Amino acid sequence: MADYKELWKSLDIDLEKHDELCEVLPEFYGDIYMTQKNRPEGMNYYNFVVSEIHGFRIKELNEFRGKGGKVFGGFCVFVPDEVTLAAGGVGIGLCGGSDFWVPDGEKVLPRNMCPLIKASVGAKIGGTCPYFQSADMLVGETTCDGKKKAWEILGEYTPIHVMDLPQMKREKDIENFKDEINIFREKVESITGNKVTAENLKENIKLVNKKRKVLQRLYNARKVQNLPISGKDALLISQIAFYDDIERFIEKTNELCDELEARIEKNISVFDEDTPRILITGTPMAIPNWKMHHLIETSGGAVVCEETCTGTKYFERFVDEDNDDLDSQLKALSERYMGINCACFSPNEGRIKDIIRLYKEYNADGVVYNSLPFCHTYAVEYKKVKDALDKEGIPVMMIESDYSMQDAGQIKTRLEAFFEMLNMNKELAL
Amino acid sequence: MIFNTYVLFPSHSDGLALEKKLKEKSMKYTISPTPRNLSKCCGISIMIDPKILEDVKSIIEENKDIKISGIHTIERKTRNWFKEEDKYV
Numbered sequence: 001m002a003d004y005k006e007l008w009k010s011l012d013i014d015l016e017k018h019d020e021l022c023e024v025l026p027e028f029y030g031d032i033y034m035t036q037k038n039r040p041e042g043m044n045y046y047n048f049v050v051s052e053i054h055g056f057r058i059k060e061l062n063e064f065r066g067k068g069g070k071v072f073g074g075f076c077v078f079v080p081d082e083v084t085l086a087a088g089g090v091g092i093g094l095c096g097g098s099d100f101w102v103p104d105g106e107k108v109l110p111r112n113m114c115p116l117i118k119a120s121v122g123a124k125i126g127g128t129c130p131y132f133q134s135a136d137m138l139v140g141e142t143t144c145d146g147k148k149k150a151w152e153i154l155g156e157y158t159p160i161h162v163m164d165l166p167q168m169k170r171e172k173d174i175e176n177f178k179d180e181i182n183i184f185r186e187k188v189e190s191i192t193g194n195k196v197t198a199e200n201l202k203e204n205i206k207l208v209n210k211k212r213k214v215l216q217r218l219y220n221a222r223k224v225q226n227l228p229i230s231g232k233d234a235l236l237i238s239q240i241a242f243y244d245d246i247e248r249f250i251e252k253t254n255e256l257c258d259e260l261e262a263r264i265e266k267n268i269s270v271f272d273e274d275t276p277r278i279l280i281t282g283t284p285m286a287i288p289n290w291k292m293h294h295l296i297e298t299s300g301g302a303v304v305c306e307e308t309c310t311g312t313k314y315f316e317r318f319v320d321e322d323n324d325d326l327d328s329q330l331k332a333l334s335e336r337y338m339g340i341n342c343a344c345f346s347p348n349e350g351r352i353k354d355i356i357r358l359y360k361e362y363n364a365d366g367v368v369y370n371s372l373p374f375c376h377t378y379a380v381e382y383k384k385v386k387d388a389l390d391k392e393g394i395p396v397m398m399i400e401s402d403y404s405m406q407d408a409g410q411i412k413t414r415l416e417a418f419f420e421m422l423n424m425n426k427e428l429a430l
Numbered sequence: 431m432i433f434n435t436y437v438l439f440p441s442h443s444d445g446l447a448l449e450k451k452l453k454e455k456s457m458k459y460t461i462s463p464t465p466r467n468l469s470k471c472c473g474i475s476i477m478i479d480p481k482i483l484e485d486v487k488s489i490i491e492e493n494k495d496i497k498i499s500g501i502h503t504i505e506r507k508t509r510n511w512f513k514e515e516d517k518y519v
Contacts (some may be wrong), residue, residue: 003471022472026463031508034462034477044449044461050462051474056442104456295512408512 004055008064011133018128021100022054025288032294036230038270040263042256043233049240055289057243058130064090065134070192073135073158075120076143077309078165080181080333082319085246086196087188093242095129096120097286099403104128108153114374115402116286117146123254124157132158137191139184141165143344144377145265153364161187169338169345178334185330198326205319205329211246214253215315221260222304223362226269227270228260231278231303232293236329238310239287276422277304279359281351281385283378284309289403292370292411293408299415305362307355308370341385343377351381352388359394365422367396368415395422431505435483436475437490438500445474447496451489457482460487468502 008015029050049057061071072084073094084091095101096119105122123129132138138160140151151162163180166173184195218237221228237256241249259261263269278301280292285308293303306312317339322334359367367389371378382398389396397418401407439445445461452459462477469475478486480503490498 005471019470022470023466024464026472027509028511029463030465032512034460035508044459047463048446048474049459051461051472052442052473077489288482365490405512412512 004058007059008054008130011058011062011301012127013130013133014127017126018130019188019412021098021128024100025053026051028288030081032290033232033236036192036232036270038268039233040229040256040259042252042259043254045256046233046236046240049244050236050287054130057245058134059094060245061090061131061134070136071134072137072139072188072191073132074139076141077149077314078141078143078342079139079163080184080337081246082204082208082333083181083185083196084188085207086201087185087192088194089188089192090137092131092135093118093239093286094131094135095286095373097239097289097403101126101128102403104361109150112374113146114144114372115282116284116372117150117297119286119403121150121153123382124154137161137187139163142167143342144375146374161178165344166338167344167346174334174338177338178330181333181337183332196326198324198329201326201329202321202324205333206321207246209318209321210250212315212318213243214250214257215241217257218253218260219312219362221257221264221307224264225363226264226267226273226304227262227271227275227277227302227304228268230293230297231280232297235285235290235293235303235306235310236287238306238314239285241314242310264411271302274423274426275300275302275421276365276426277302277363279303279305279355279362279364279367280311280370281307281355281367283375283405286310290409291403292368293399294398295408295411296297296368296415299412300419301415304364305358307351307358309342312354312358322367343375343381348384352385355385356388356392356394359392365393365395365426366418368418369396369398371400373399373400373402395425433480433503434506435478435480435485435486435501435503436462436465437478437498438464438469438475438502439473440497440499442474444497445476447493448476448490448498451493451496452478452486455485455489456483457489459486465504467506468500478518 070089072089072091081091096116101119101122104126105118124132138158140162142148142165151160166176319336323329323332460477461474464475
């Protein structure tokens with residue numbers, strides 16, 4: 001296979017340590033993903049992306065940077081890719097979904113904090129993530145206290161720009177975030193040396209909307225009774241959307257959707273009929289965090305939708321494309337992004353409405369509320385969500401879990417009991 | 431025991447070129463991460479059913495521009511990752 005060692009060396013990767021990661025990833029992916037039966041053929045593209053996760057795409061970014069291009073690494077769905085793209089930059093999502101990086105993170109962070117933050121910081125300071133190494137600038141936001149303070153540490157390693165995300169959704173907050181997007185625009189312009197104009201911003205608003213549309217198309221295929229694709233595969237596609245080349249991603253995902261829609265016509269499903277349909281809601285799942293989907297789909301359930309940042313929060317609702325001046329475009333961007341119902345907002349009634357709506361749209365039978373440990377906003381919000389779902393008669397269970405394997409058996413037992421109850425509900429309803 | 435055959439390539443572009451040919455001939459294949467015991471360089475390989483190996487070999491023969499760096503048939507082993515003894519990932 002292609003030798004990427006020289007490339008990694010030039011990016012200052014800790015080759016020895018990185019090799020440990022390379023050692024487990026192929027087998028891990030093989031066992032979790034390639035053992036699934038009757039996968040759509042279009043998944044071959046995503047197999048390719050994962051197989052080459054630290055190779056092909058990194059090489060592409062390296063070539064882009066060689067020509068003077070700038071790469072912006074983000075952690076969150078609030079960073080507006082439209083602006084980065086309009087200035088000729090590329091935005092990528094960063095690593096943070098594996099236990100592998102946690103020990104390095106714990107060298108500089110307290111142990112009792114969210115694994116996503118520990119893993120992200122660990123990936124950077126351990127020098128084992130080529131995406132971090134390819135970023136000319138990191139873009140943080142103030143979605144939680146842990147991240148807010150972690151940026152200060154990451155800033156010692158790479159230049160970082162932090163966007164101040166308002167924590168409420170009043171008119172003045174939307175106005176404030178518009179200002180933040182404008183400050184981000186100035187920052188991106190100064191790094192890339194390119195101007196963001198109303199013309200190129202309009203073009204890129206359309207482009208990013210196109211990506212949202214194809215993800216919505218993918219998710220629409222999961223609303224039908226006979227599921228043409230597993231939840232695990234759909235999650236992978238959402239995760240890849242964060243760092244793949246946008247044009248290629250749109251093209252390949254549309255091709256896959258053609259296949260899925262043909263499967264729907266022919267009633268081809270990857271699950272048995274009557275498999276309980278699960279809506280997942282909660283914290284983001286960064287690559288290679290496939291734990292909850294894997295446990296659900298090997299315990300007799302099927303994930304039909306994710307109300308998460310690596311799910312509907314990423315692509316639902318479009319930015320208004322009909323603005324021709326920068327000021328109105330920034331306003332439209334702020335309105336779209338501030339419409340995301342992240343648990344960092346208070347109050348956050350919109351998320352409850354989303355969960356109930358998605359439960360119905362995707363014909364779910366139950367909800368799994370999944371939270372990473374020490375994520376206060378999502379953990380606290382469970383109470384409000386549960387109360388509302390109880391009122392609607394929607395079954396829900398809360399699972400708090402990190403990236404480690406220790407609790408898998410326990411979670412499986414709980415899931416099996418939950419699915420048994422959902423099946424009983426269905427029988428009683430008949 | 432289940433066996434899988436892996437075709438390895440010197441670069442991903444050769445892999446994608448063979449994929450195109452297999453697709454044209456409607457042959458069943460899966461793009462796969464290269465198993466670590468076959469090569470230490472992270473990257474793609476093409477996994478096929480050993481039963482169609484001869485057909486795939488003749489496609490490779492016919493297309494001299496597609497370079498491969500080996501064909502290996504190995505037993506498929508899976509392990510349960512979500513158990514206590516597994517430390518990473």
